[in-house]
Amino acid sequence: ILNVEQSPQSLHVQEGDSTNFTCSFPSSNFYALHWYRWETAKSPEALFVMTLNGDEKKKGRISATLNTKEGYSYLYIKGSQPEDSATYLCASTNRDDKIIFGKGTRLHILP
């Protein structure tokens, strides 16, 4: 994988349900994986930065895991709320300072 791929591109989830989505990134020369939350008309806001294989981070109802050997990260949202509606971006930084963003997963929470 040479790019950062996020799936799905878009997701509709019923309020209260839990959900997760994927970020695949180049595993060679890897340094860090970032997740951002991007609301319409605002700038991306950092959620997590992970560097070690097996890292798991949590912030309230949102958590993320990292597998650097196979080059993927999952973002989980437990008990989705309307305020979770946003685009979730992941970005991979390698040891040469190259930064690649995925195109994001657009999450819509249905009332």
Add this chain to the structure above:
Amino acid sequence: DSGVTQTPKHLITATGQRVTLRCSPRSGDLSVYWYQQSLDQGLQFLIQYYNGEERAKGNILERFSAQQFPDLHSELNLSSLELGDSALYFCASSTLGQGWIGYTFGSGTRLTVV
């Protein structure tokens, strides 16, 4: 307010013109990154400066240039503008050169080339 300031917020200009976008990083951050977001595209990394020096280059066109000044603010210069340059340009800053603690984004400059 993220602490990263970008000006102007909106810019409308004609093809062939030149514009300068400005970014002031969060206090204490030495690195500044520029990104371009076009319609249906993800964030494209353009260039990074660290403490006044160019650190990494991404998909930046030759018509575009940037610099970081001694006070750490940065400017992105876009010249010979084309319609396709219309995009949202974000600046981000971070504390360390590699940005491993994450980036703080500004609110962006919306450039429209007509």
